[in-house]
Amino acid sequence: MKKFLNVIKRNIFYIALIAGMVALVGLVALYNVKTQSDDENAVSSEAVEETADRSNLGTTEIVKETLGGTAKAEDKAEATTEKSSEVETGANAAKVEEQIELNYDGSTALMWPLNGNVIIPFSMDTTVFYETLNQYKCNAGIVLEAAENDKVSAAYKCKITEITSTPEFGNVVKASLGNGYEVMYGQLKDINVSVGQVVDAGCTIGTVAEPSRYYxxxxxxxxxxxxxxxKPVDPVSLIEGE
Structure with a gap:
């Protein structure tokens, strides 16, 4: 026993050194284990944060897509509403036009379109003489003496159906009076009506132009x-005061 104690005493330094080294190794090992655990926890936290970021990004994209889809749907609905309103407005306009009655039946006297003498009368049964043409022929209307720029008035409430030009009658306006009656004004200029327009009696259709070469x-x-x-009808038979 004494020998053992003597050996320990002689080697106490080395024993202490070895014990210190063992303790140091233990501390280093413990530190490494703790560091590894902290690193793993940090990696895990980063992974969780990255997953959360991706999740938030996906959610944001979904929200954007949803909002975009909603906006498109609202735009489409608004466009549909506007189109429906346009169609409804057009339909209402058509109804208003239908409500405008052109009801001339021949029993009401027409207005003179201007004040002027009849220089070539209506004649479908016999021929009348045309001085410029130096010939006799039938006349489906009347030729009224006028001065250039005289105003031409609507003889009755009518709807303008055609605006055209011919070599014989120059600029021409045609209109419907209703019930199959149609009126024609020829030798015009400065026409201030348009096709489809409804014109009241007495309103200006245009003015008198220079005569065509036929007149x-x-x-x-x-x-x-x-x-x-x-079928031609004698205008004079329908004009006011006749």
């Missing part, structure tokens, strides 16, 4: 004609 000797005039279901 150069007759002088400045207004050509005025009326038909019923396409």
């Amino acid at each position: 150069s000797k007759e002088g400045t005039n207004l050509y005025f004609a009326i038909t019923k279901d396409g």
